[in-house]
Amino acid sequence: MRVSELGEFGLIAxxxxxxxxxxxxxxSSPFPSTDGHRELILGIGxxxxxxxxxxxxxxxxxxxxxxxxxxxxxxxxWLDLGWKALAVNLSDIAAMAGIPDYALVTLxxxxxxxxxxxxxxxxxxxxxxxxxxxxxxxxxxxxxPVWFVSVSLxxxxxxxVPYPNNVLLRSAARAGEVIAVTGQLGSSAAGLRxxxxxxxxxxxxxxxxxxxxxxxxxxxxTGRLALEAGVRCGMDVSDGLVGDLSKIxxxxxxxxxxxxxxxxxxPAVREAFPGAWPGFALSGGEDYELLMTAPAEVIDAxxxxxxxxxxxxxxxxxxxGVTVTDERGRQVSLTATGWDHLAAHLH
Amino acid sequence: MRVSELGEFGLIAxxxxxxxxxxxxxxSSPFPSTDGHRELILGIGxxxxxxxxxxxxxxxxxxxxxxxxxxxxxxxxWLDLGWKALAVNLSDIAAMAGIPDYALVTLxxxxxxxxxxxxxxxxxxxxxxxxxxxxxxxxxxxxxPVWFVSVSLxxxxxxxVPYPNNVLLRSAARAGEVIAVTGQLGSSAAGLRxxxxxxxxxxxxxxxxxxxxxxxxxxxxTGRLALEAGVRCGMDVSDGLVGDLSKIxxxxxxxxxxxxxxxxxxPAVREAFPGAWPGFALSGGEDYELLMTAPAEVIDAxxxxxxxxxxxxxxxxxxxGVTVTDERGRQVSLTATGWDHLAAHLH
Numbered sequence: 001m002r003v004s005e006l007g008e009f010g011l012i013a014x015x016x017x018x019x020x021x022x023x024x025x026x027x028s029s030p031f032p033s034t035d036g037h038r039e040l041i042l043g044i045g046x047x048x049x050x051x052x053x054x055x056x057x058x059x060x061x062x063x064x065x066x067x068x069x070x071x072x073x074x075x076x077x078w079l080d081l082g083w084k085a086l087a088v089n090l091s092d093i094a095a096m097a098g099i100p101d102y103a104l105v106t107l108x109x110x111x112x113x114x115x116x117x118x119x120x121x122x123x124x125x126x127x128x129x130x131x132x133x134x135x136x137x138x139x140x141x142x143x144x145p146v147w148f149v150s151v152s153l154x155x156x157x158x159x160x161v162p163y164p165n166n167v168l169l170r171s172a173a174r175a176g177e178v179i180a181v182t183g184q185l186g187s188s189a190a191g192l193r194x195x196x197x198x199x200x201x202x203x204x205x206x207x208x209x210x211x212x213x214x215x216x217x218x219x220x221x222t223g224r225l226a227l228e229a230g231v232r233c234g235m236d237v238s239d240g241l242v243g244d245l246s247k248i249x250x251x252x253x254x255x256x257x258x259x260x261x262x263x264x265x266x267p268a269v270r271e272a273f274p275g276a277w278p279g280f281a282l283s284g285g286e287d288y289e290l291l292m293t294a295p296a297e298v299i300d301a302x303x304x305x306x307x308x309x310x311x312x313x314x315x316x317x318x319x320x321g322v323t324v325t326d327e328r329g330r331q332v333s334l335t336a337t338g339w340d341h342l343a344a345h346l347h
Numbered sequence: 348m349r350v351s352e353l354g355e356f357g358l359i360a361x362x363x364x365x366x367x368x369x370x371x372x373x374x375s376s377p378f379p380s381t382d383g384h385r386e387l388i389l390g391i392g393x394x395x396x397x398x399x400x401x402x403x404x405x406x407x408x409x410x411x412x413x414x415x416x417x418x419x420x421x422x423x424x425w426l427d428l429g430w431k432a433l434a435v436n437l438s439d440i441a442a443m444a445g446i447p448d449y450a451l452v453t454l455x456x457x458x459x460x461x462x463x464x465x466x467x468x469x470x471x472x473x474x475x476x477x478x479x480x481x482x483x484x485x486x487x488x489x490x491x492p493v494w495f496v497s498v499s500l501x502x503x504x505x506x507x508v509p510y511p512n513n514v515l516l517r518s519a520a521r522a523g524e525v526i527a528v529t530g531q532l533g534s535s536a537a538g539l540r541x542x543x544x545x546x547x548x549x550x551x552x553x554x555x556x557x558x559x560x561x562x563x564x565x566x567x568x569t570g571r572l573a574l575e576a577g578v579r580c581g582m583d584v585s586d587g588l589v590g591d592l593s594k595i596x597x598x599x600x601x602x603x604x605x606x607x608x609x610x611x612x613x614p615a616v617r618e619a620f621p622g623a624w625p626g627f628a629l630s631g632g633e634d635y636e637l638l639m640t641a642p643a644e645v646i647d648a649x650x651x652x653x654x655x656x657x658x659x660x661x662x663x664x665x666x667x668g669v670t671v672t673d674e675r676g677r678q679v680s681l682t683a684t685g686w687d688h689l690a691a692h693l694h
Contacts, residue, residue: 003465004458011462011488015469022473025480040449040482049484051449053503056403060484062451062499066491102387102398104409104499111351115358118350122362126369133372135387137396137407141358144413145493152409152451152499156400 016044041163045251046170047095047235048155050163057163058101059155061092067147075195078117080214081149082124088238089153090132090218091288095236096167097227098155100220102137103129105151108144121149132220158224168227168234173252173293177233179314180299181264182219182290182306185241186277187212189284190269193276205268216288222306226292229301234292240283241313244291245322255319258282261327264311278332282324363391388510392598393517394442394582395502397510404510405448406502408439414494422542425464427561428496429471435585436500437479437565438635442583443514444574445502447567449484450476452498455491468496479567505571515574515581515639520599524580524640524663528611529566529655532588533624534559536631537616540623552615563635569653573639576648581639587630588660591638592669602666605629608674611658625679629671 003011024040041057042050048059065071065085076084086103093100105125109118129136134153157166164172191213194206204210219236226234233252237244241263245256263281270277292299293316303310324332350358371387388404389397395406412418412432423431433450440447452472456465476483481500504513511519538560541553551557566583573581580599584591588610592603610628617624639646640663650657671679 001462002458003456003460003462006462008488008490011465014462015465015488018466018469019473019483022477022483025477025482038448038482040484043483044485049449049451051482051484053448054403056401058405058501060449060451060499060501062453062485062487062497064453064455064487064489064497066455066489068492069490101385101400102396102407104396104407106409106411106497108411108413108495109350111349113350115348115350115353115361118358118362119365122365126366130369130372135372135385135398136366136369136390137387137398138391138409140409140411140497141355141362142411142413143355143416144495145415146491148455148491148495150409150411150453150487150497152407154405154407154501 012044019044047092048098050167057157057166059093059096059098059157059167060152061089062150062152063088063092064148064150073147075192076214078120079124082121083128083215085149085151086125086128086134086153087216087218088288089151090128090134090220091216091236091238093153093155094218094220094223094290095234097158097223097234098167099158100132100134100153100155102135103151103153104137105139105149107139107141108146108148109141110145110147111143132218159227165232168223168231168292170233170235170248171251172233173248173254173316175254175316175318176295177293177316178296178299178312179245179256179258179291179293179316180310180312181237181241182222182308182310184264184266185237185287185289186265186269186280186284188216188286188288189280190273190277192286193273206272209266209269213286216286218288219290219308222290222302222308222310225305226290226302229305230298231292231294231302233294234290237287237289237291238285240285241287241291242282242322242324248291248293249320249322255317256314256322257317258314258322258324260324260332262311262313264309359391366391394439395445397514404504404513406440406443406445406504407499408436409497409499410435410439411495411497420494422539423561425467426471429468430475430562432496432498433472433475433481433500434563434565435635436498437475437481437567438563438583438585440500440502441565441567441570441637442581444505444570444581445514446505447479447481447500447502449482450498450500451484452486452496454486454488455493455495456488457492457494458490479565506574512579515570515578517580517582517595518598519580520595520601520640520663522601522663522665523642525643525646525659526592526603526605526638526640526661526663527646527657527659528584528588529569529637529657531611531613532584532634532636533612533616533627533631535563535633535635536627537620537624539633540620553619556613556616560633563633565635566637566655569637569649569655569657572652573637573649576652577645578639578641578649580641581637584634584636584638585632587632588634588638589629589669589671595638595640596667596669602664603661603669604664605661605669605671607671607679609658609660611656
């Protein structure tokens with residue numbers, strides 16, 4: 001079987017089930033005097049791995065961006081690429097309501113490139129690290145025919161309470177809860193589309209969308225506030241709302257209903273892409289907003305305490321999978337040509 | 348300036364000096380209740396980064412292998428590639444005398460490959476993880492036109508004593524100490540050469556060299572024993588003896604003299620490559636042996652306690668750089684055509 005038939009998520013699920021069969025290494029290693037108790041609390045399948053040694057809990061995540069697949073130097077300047085490579089990892093820590101600690105940055109690059117670009121890239125990484133109190137601890141630089149940036153990031157829970165109440169989990173959604181999302185959806189996809197079409201960032205009403213695409217802002221504060229307020233289920237929207245919400249559904253053994261008209265979408269994006277915006281918002285990806293589920297009053301409490309807009313977009317229901325309905329309550333479903341095409345029919 | 352003019356190590360040094368200018372994030376973050384004291388003790392420039400949060404010390408390292416640059420599927424089977432991707436990181440933990448904790452594994456791969464190969468690759472990773480009590484905590488799978496495997500690995504010091512006495516450092520070599528290396532040098536390079544020339548692994552006196560190339564063994568036990576015995580300076584030989592010893596010299600502000608005839612080289616390698624073996628041993632790379640410096644009696648103590656051969660190959664001297672001498676005490680120097688060519692003159 002080819003990887004392309006299985007898909008990235010199919011492949012990850014396959015490996016996850018294989019790795020789950022693997023016996024854990026002994027909790028007390030051959031070196032009990034320094035090791036203490038070691039335990040992998042949460043492996044593959046959430047935004048971060050959760051690991052315990054002694055009384056200390058670590059969060060860890062890694063994300064990689066490959067040229068031509070996850071970024072293009074045509075649409076993402078070096079400085080922004082560096083920022084984004086770290087920010088998308090910070091977003092995973094935010095999705096666990098964690099506090100970032102230190103990052104390792106690996107850069108794969110062809111030899112025949114100019115050093116100035118690399119300097120800019122690292123300035124972007126450092127700028128992002130500085131903004132979120134993260135230490136750049138090391139990394140690697142390797143020769144590669146294609147550019148890639150791979151970041152590993154550790155962190156720790158923000159709440160001094162036992163697991164699982166110290167983190168937001170994909171598996172904690174319960175029927176009856178509402179589904180809420182921070183900020184706006186679809187802006188990154190809209191910004192990318194504009195850049196691909198040759199639009200100039202500064203001279204456009206979509207400047208904010210382009211900024212969202214290039215320099216996503218990890219929702220660290222809101223993640224922590226949400227946990228404090230009593231939210232237990234969260235993840236970040238990196239692969240598109242419906243795809244990511246499906247992961248919450250699968251992990252929680254629940255279904256979800258999303259109301260398309262309630263999605264928070266920048267008016268400038270709606271105006272510039274009247275047919276395509278629902279597709280951007282439902283499955284555009286790279287939003288890096290926080291998706292959470294909780295009782296309605298808990299979401300209200302988060303909204304009161306957060307500077308960021310927090311919009312209820314649907315609810316958790318018994319069953320499985322994600323259902324999207326339009327303004328007349330009709331079910332919208334994904335077709336082979338994507339949400340864009342479908343969305344065009346709705347208007 | 349092009350990256351190719353600066354070289355990998357030049358580029359790393361450039362970034363290291365830039366990052367060193369960066370003010371550290373505040374030790375007490377906005378979240379003092381859970382953070383405790385946070386400190387990057389040792390950043391770029393050794394085998395691992397060393398990090399403290401509260402009373403807990405972490406080691407962290409990352410290494411990436413890119414197809415066509417660091418490996419070829421022609422000469423490295425999937426299973427061995429998985430093993431090696433983790434083992435080279437474990438070697439960095441060994442070089443700090445640490446104990447490995449957990450790994451994140453990122454795989455970049457083209458869509459049109461068979462899933463069987465990937466299954467084998469992860470079997471290799473799991474096999475290595477099991478062998479060295481390491482947890483596979485997560486990772487990422489991304490689409491990429493070129494194969495790569497990137498591993499991040501955390502660990503912790505084996506000795507419950509304060510830094511810097513809980514780790515082996517590149518910067519701790521002192522004039523008057525002897526230089527010692529575990530196992531044998533040049534085998535990996537010899538094994539690779541044979542594979543590139545189409546030699547068959549099983550039918551050859553170099554089967555052991557090929558095994559060394561494909562499945563390096565991290566020297567975790569010896570690293571810990573060395574620290575216990577009083578060794579303070581160590582690193583692993585990944586880029587070749589002379590190159591790596593040069594890094595110890597630069598970090599320690601000292602010079603090194605290496606005696607070519609004393610290098611531990613497999614007799615089968617000497618026989619198969621009578622002209623090339625000195626080059627393999629001095630700069631072949633991928634040995635993943637431990638290089639250490641210490642007073643002679645401390646090295647003797649390590650040798651008594653370790654199952655692994657430990658060979659004195661030279662000594663630390665005042666000055667700078669690495670000098671290699673032949674059996675008549677004449678200085679051997681690297682030429683544009685490498686050590687191989689030069690070595691041929693010596694015989």
